[in-house]
Amino acid sequence: MKRKYIILLHITFWLLLVLNATLPLFNNNPFAAFKYHKKDLSLFIDYVLIGLGFQSIAALCFYGNYLFVAPQLFVKKNYLVAALYLLLIMTGMIGWRYVVEFGFFKPVLGFDNYKGNAITVSYYVKNIVFYYFPGYFIYGIGYFFVENWYINNRKKEELQKETLKSELAFLRSQINPHFLFNTINDIYSLTYQKSDEAPEALLKLSELLRYMLREGNDDFMPLSKEIQYLQNVIELQKIGAKGQAYINFELEGLIGDQKVASLLFISFVENAFKHGVLKDSTTPVIIKLYADDERVVFGIGNKKNKDQKDTTGGIGLYNVKRRLELLYPGKHHLDITKSADFYSVNLSLQLNS
Structure with a gap:
């Protein structure tokens, strides 16, 4: 006062x-x-x-x-x-x-x-x-x-x-480096090969960086913008894989300006790209998102890449769980299912009023 x-x-x-x-x-x-x-x-x-x-x-x-x-x-x-x-x-x-x-x-x-x-x-x-x-x-x-x-x-x-802001800022900063490094390498290869897809890929990367550095710094963003961000990431992955990445992204329900935690879903998508099989058309990476005025349900499943040699942890599941605890205390449910061949994630968020 x-x-x-x-x-x-x-x-x-x-x-x-x-x-x-x-x-x-x-x-x-x-x-x-x-x-x-x-x-x-x-x-x-x-x-x-x-x-x-x-x-x-x-x-x-x-x-x-x-x-x-x-x-x-x-x-x-x-x-x-x-x-x-x-x-x-x-x-x-x-x-x-x-x-x-x-x-x-x-x-x-x-x-x-x-x-x-x-x-x-x-x-x-x-x-x-x-x-x-x-x-x-x-x-x-x-x-x-x-x-x-x-x-x-x-x-x-x-x-x-202030502690919460600092912790969230730190957690957000851990999200994208691995994917960005791979994307830059892919664009370099396309440029070296003088591919017609290089300018489009560079433009999408520019849009991703703009979102991450300017808009994605907020704790919450409109769902529609988060989905656009995911779609750009998926397109970049497909471009980098020269059309050999099979990824299905399905949207259902009401997709609008509902506020969701920024750069949250990308964590699971990046891990699927990193550790999953992308080039098998019979087992594509399946990404589903349903939304209404009260909740958002996100799911992703992929076949495990048993030949994957990269054992670096990327963002780490801990960071994702910690952000959920900070931003959705008592208002989220995260279910991770692992088997010998498949890995799936289902996340349900109760939207903050």
Whole structure:
């Protein structure tokens, strides 16, 4: 909460306390000094001023303990300084009360709270200790605890958010290097062979990089853009394989602007390309995606390439699972099935509202 709103809240609180004390007094008019006054605006203002005077003493107790005593007691653990502050606050309240009652109430308003009786310092000490301190001392200390709890919670939440952002950024950064290196090599080969497909492949790679570097940096992106990204990846794979990559991409349901985690599905697609059989038309890589307003279901299956010699881990399944935990806590189901010949993944996401 902004500081100006906090100040406004404090002012409002004390004004309400003043009115709460003023209205019954104005209605009953119990003070002898105002016995013959009419219940008009002038009398109401007199009572408001009296209320402000007494509440200013209470405010001195409240803010003195909140600003000076509580930090020394509970943060700095300096009990001697806290005791000195308590003594100063009590002395200040006695002095201020005397000024309010005998420097303003009596000469300006004609209001004598003691009906001419002499008042001693011991009376003031007892009254302040037994009337003001039991309430406003506790209120000041309590407010200090509540404010510090709120501030610490905000700092903790901000730290968690920053940590989460850093972790997600790191996880996203692990997604594409292997595929990009292979694609660049493929385009180099096409260029070396002076293939007509080289310009198209270079254009698609440019679109992929633009998406990854500009748009894909957001945690969530429209589903339609993620699908376009996957389609470009698939086309690049087919171009690199010189038409010998058999990949079926099937879309069902409502494909629109539903928000999904950016660059999430590509993780599974890259692994299928890396470790699967792509050149067998009888067992193509099957990619399916179904979507509606509430969920997205993604599936991919491929025949294992038993001649695969590349054992590097790529992005790692851990990264995928971790992103799901961070972005879809309790709202996803990931099922990975392995057999001697086949590998399949089914992922269900409950869309964030």
